Amino acid sequence: MSGFFKRIRNLLNTTIGFYVLVVFLFWLKTYICYKTDFTLGVSGGMQQFLLAVNPIPSAMLLFGIALYFRGKLAYWLMLIIDFLQSTWIFANILYYREFSDFLSLGIIKGTGNVQNNLGKSFLEILRPGDFIVYVDIVILIILLLFKVIKIDHHPLKFRYAFSITILSLVLMFGEYSAANANRSGLLTRTFDNNYIVKYLGLNEYAAFNIYQTQKESSTRANAKAKDLKGVEKFINKNQVSPNVSYYGKEKGKNVFIIHLESFQQFLINYKVDGKEVTPNLNKFYRNQHTIAFDNFYHQVAQGKTSDAEMMLENSLYGLPQGSAMVSYGAQNTYQAAPSILDQKGYTTAAFHGDVPTFWNRNNTYKSWGYDYFFSDSYYKNKSNYNVGYGMKDKIFFKQTIPYLQQLPQPFYAKMITLTNHYPYELDKANTSFPATTTGDSTVDPYVQTAHYLDQAFGEFESYLHKTGLDKNSVVVLYGDHYGISNNHRPAIAKLLHKKSVNNYDLAQFQKVPFMINGSNLDGHVDHTYGGEIDVLPTLEHLLGIKNNNMIQFGHDLLSPENQQIVPFRNGDFVSKKYTKIGGTVFDTKTGKELKLTKTQKKQFNDIQKYVNDSLSNSDKVVYGDLLRFHHIKGYKDVDKKTFDYNKKTALKRLKQEDKKKKTDLIDENGGKSTVSDFKTDAPELK
Incomplete structure (x- = not known):
């Protein structure tokens, strides 16, 4: 036995032996991370095998670079390469824990560009056990320092190093061939990074x-005008006519878009200890003039909030990786809601209590045609006014009023709330609601920040009523994306009062609110299946705006011709009949897993083709900037140079517009400010 260990130690004292040890340790920790930190949906022997072996070929290739060098340099290179790869794993563990996805180049670039404060969230996500990815490096350094393993100064023959490189490439190709055989079109058709x-x-x-x-x-750079023809053909083929009963019902009215951060549909009418989490939103949901959609889904991917905004205001999907607002917000041509309404005589403005660079909004909003962007520099700030990602909602709404009342009517105003954002922090003075008791520290405070958001909305709604704005406005509320990711299965089951949840339950859990309130609407709960991509065409038709010549991938949810198909960014979907999650098909109404008949397969394949075509055509528009080739009679492309969101310049422009039009709320109120009409119980302002 001692002879065996001696031979092992002698092997480790060679460059090739140390290389094998490094590869083995790296493989081991990577596989452990696959099994403990990611939910990859592995099933079947082949998938299990590929998951186990897939770290090996790339590790052999990358660590093999060091084999072309000799002595200490070779050893240092292996340790440096190990550190870099381990950091990549570490970063993905943290990102995946919250966002259920892997980092992409778009996200990495976007994090720097928007100067966001994801670091704050990462500190909340971080666990001591995450640093296990660096343990093997520490062990290797100790073994070398104390000369348990001695550095081999002899050069490894070139042909051996080259043979290892070739072997790693062969293994990589073999791995891909086996993977592609198990899932055809892995790199050409997949929409999901987990695969x-x-x-x-x-x-x-x-x-x-x-x-x-x-x-x-x-x-x-290579896109041409003719590339738009296929997109237009798809749009025209799937166009739906407006519902004559609703078309133009709210024509000429102000529009409020209230962005409910991380707010999920299950919160509506939800109770904790017998208390309603969202009493104000519940009343709004049941209001006699509110159309509330209870089968409405978020459709975001890595872009999260930016994807939601992209769909809401353009009826274009977010990207498979990264954020379209970050990567294409400044350079592309758009036909967005602000520019469409601006050319119909509207004043357009966005309000947000955070830095303007977050998600590249300061550039993207110019491309979309926003006249004004009121960001953090417009708001008075103190340390206790902020929590998490920006200004607390009650203070945000309160400080928005001085600017809102100056907007010439009709206006289109989007207000982005922030407090109900992960990690759901709230100081004691503002916490007036009990947390849930799932035992999940991420999930349990969620209802508390949601309750605070509800209170803030209630205060703003009271202001609208007191000033009369509610009678001359369409108020749209929507949830941008999930607040509780699918990684929290046990907690989700407890929230839903179930023993466990399956993929169908999780798909239904990703519903978000969508409500439209207008004095000319007959309120009801609408069961039409839809998503964020459908908001713009629905709103346009209510305002009496034709969109039949526009490139929009959503459909009016009030149209009787709506096919009720909700594509998700990864190629899954929900429809009136079928729900597809991964490789499993469920009956949408019952939640039962289906084995499709021949007739059902035909129906399913038709829906899947529509989903794939919708996503791919939208991507063509964004990647190729195809709207620069699309010209609509009576519509002018946005001139980004005409917009300046500098506070001094914008406020000066606002005054000049008021002198011309005299239609703002102050003018309607006999020249008196309406600031005192907004009442808040925010303790910070007392």
């Missing part, structure tokens, strides 16, 4: 993502 990681590995996913990103960048 790439579970079949090929984290390093291969990174390489593929970089390739995709670079390919997308070149797409715009």
